[in-house]
Amino acid sequence: MLRTRRQTALATLAAFTTTLLGLQPRQSQAATESFDAFLNGVRADARRAGVSQATLQHALTGIRPNERVLELDRRQPEFTQTWEQYRDARLSEARIEGGRRAYAENRATLQAVQARFKVTPRVVVAIWGLETNYGGFTGNFSVIQSLATLAWDGRRAAYFRNELIAALKVLEGGHVSPDRMRGSWAGAMGHPQFMPSNFDRLAVDMDGDGRRDIWGSRPDALGSIAHYLARSGWREEELWGREVTLPAGFNPDEARRDNTKPLRAWANAGLRRADGAPLPALDLPTAILLPGGAGGQAFAVYPNFNVIRRYNPSNFYALAVGMLSDRVA
Known part of the structure; x- marks a missing residue:
């Protein structure tokens, strides 16, 4: 029976002891041939996108699939933190x-x-x-190797193939050398952890x-x-949000990111700042969030909160960014 690319890649994980020793596992002949054929297609696509043969030679020569990247892609833990x-x-x-x-x-x-x-x-x-x-x-993964691995045999191959072409265009632009283009196992790069398409x-x-x-x-x-x-629409004159206290009898079903009201309406309903001071009587669109559920912390969040979520679409992330920003300066 013919082996799929995924089965071929999984078969190479048998060389697990080499991973423990920090060595790159040997690829089977079938996997090597499959990956080489894939790279030939990438080279053709990249050339059409304006990447020179010299850049492709420098970036792609000698690279092989990274089994650690495949393992991390398949074993991402469920988000279980409170x-x-x-x-x-x-x-x-x-x-x-x-x-x-x-x-x-x-x-x-x-x-x-x-x-x-x-x-x-x-x-x-x-x-x-x-x-x-x-x-x-x-991050200490080669961005080119990681993206090539995920584009060849990942859960979102088309997405990562586009990111690989974008990464090769970054190299073509002379912004960084292949050896310095390092990042996360999924290809997020540098201090901001941009994906290559965001870099562009x-x-x-x-x-x-x-x-x-x-x-x-x-x-x-x-x-x-x-x-x-x-x-993404940042408003310099506005805050991201703030912690608030809720009045007795507040309906937790009202606490949803899509349930926005003018800040003055929440103030009139009895919400106050966490320090007990009244909320400003403004028309600022505001939603209430209870990230830990009823009885836990409560936050009034403004349009800038949703801008932070464009960086990472998680309420927890955006709240943590907002709270950290209040403390660092």
């Missing part, structure tokens, strides 16, 4: 203090970024902190050296995060 567990893991004192240092050390850059993109610097720093711990860990649309050359270097240039990385938020 809001409190998620919040506490990401809002540690170490991360908050690291954010304050990062803000102070990059103040001039952040001011220039704000002047150009009209995005609040503390939110840029908070996303930087959650994505890569302020650049402390940006949103990465910026903030330091003016002619390259959009989100791996080695903090100005480029921070400017790119701000550009992402600006293009």
Whole structure:
């Protein structure tokens, strides 16, 4: 019976001991032939997209599927953390203090970024902190190898094939060398953890050296995060949201992201700031969220909250970014 590409790839996992030793497993002959044929197709697509033969030779010669990437793709854990567990893991004192240092050390850059993109610097720093711990860990996988592996035999092969072509175009543009183009196992790159297609649309050359270097240039990385938020509709004059207290008898069914009312309406219903002060009587569109369920923390979230969710479509993520941003500056 003919073996599918997925069966062929799984068969190579038999060399598990080499993985434990940190070695790249040997690919079976069938898998090698399948991957080589796949790469030939990628080369043809990339050439049509304007990638030179020299770039393809440099980027693709000698690469093989990464079994660790396949394993991680197939074994992604179910999201089981509670809001409190998620919040506490990401809002540690170490991360908050690291954010304050990062803000102070990059103040001039952040001011220039704000002047150009009209995005609040503390939110840029908070996303930087959650994505890569302020650049402390940006990933150690070869982006080209990871994307080639997932495009060849992944759950979303078409998506990752497009990302692979986009990554090759980044190399063609001279923004980074293949050996420095490293990131997550799924291809997210650099300090902002951009996918290659986002790099193409949103990465910026903030330091003016002619390259959009989100791996080695903090100005480029921070400017790119701000550009992402600006293009997603950030409103500089507004907050992301705030923690609130609920009145007795509040109906938790009212707490939905799609149930927006003017902030003044929530204030008139008895909601107050977490410190007990009244909410501003504004017409600002506002939703109420109870991330830990009834009886836990409550938040009033504004349009900028949904902008943060464009970076990562998770209420937990956007709340953590907002709370961290309030603490780093």
